[in-house]
Amino acid sequence: MDHYFWKDSSFSENNPIEKRIEMYQKDISSNDCYIASGSIFMWYPEGFCNRDLLVFLSLDEEVRMKRLIKREIERKNLSQMWLDENGKYTNDFLEWCKTYWLEEDKGKAGTYAEQSYQMTISKSPVIKIDSSRPLDELYAEIISTLSKAKS
Numbered sequence: 001m002d003h004y005f006w007k008d009s010s011f012s013e014n015n016p017i018e019k020r021i022e023m024y025q026k027d028i029s030s031n032d033c034y035i036a037s038g039s040i041f042m043w044y045p046e047g048f049c050n051r052d053l054l055v056f057l058s059l060d061e062e063v064r065m066k067r068l069i070k071r072e073i074e075r076k077n078l079s080q081m082w083l084d085e086n087g088k089y090t091n092d093f094l095e096w097c098k099t100y101w102l103e104e105d106k107g108k109a110g111t112y113a114e115q116s117y118q119m120t121i122s123k124s125p126v127i128k129i130d131s132s133r134p135l136d137e138l139y140a141e142i143i144s145t146l147s148k149a150k151s
Contacts, residue, residue, distance in 0.1 A: 001038030011075060017043050041118055042109035053146050054122045056115065057131035061101065068097050125149040
């Protein structure tokens with residue numbers, strides 16, 4: 001969803017919602033099948049109504065944060081980051097990421113509360129998968145669940 005949300009790879013300016021929706025609808029209409037990765041519900045609730053399957057990938061929190069820190073360092077450069085109380089690099093985005101499991105308001109985008117709510121109201125089947133498993137196992141489970149849902 002970053003492709004729709006951000007204007008460019010600097011990740012500093014958002015596309016207007018209308019532009020995001022236009023881009024997303026164009027991509028959907030030009031493909032027979034697709035995978036949308038990320039959170040779209042808060043800016044385009046109708047965008048996930050036609051899905052065949054909702055896949056929720058989870059990951060150990062320590063591993064998740066290490067990956068996010070690495071990604072932020074690669075994207076931003078260290079001059080835009082600081083050390084937190086534990087001596088780890090951080091920035092505003094990473095501080096927000098730390099609230100993922102703690103936030104209880106389902107109206108807060110990009111939180112477990114919001115994503116859990118989406119799973120609860122989903123009209124499509126939902127599977128929760130530990131994404132630390134090998135890719136071929138994840139793929140097999142998704143295809144199996146999708147096949148069962150379509151039959």
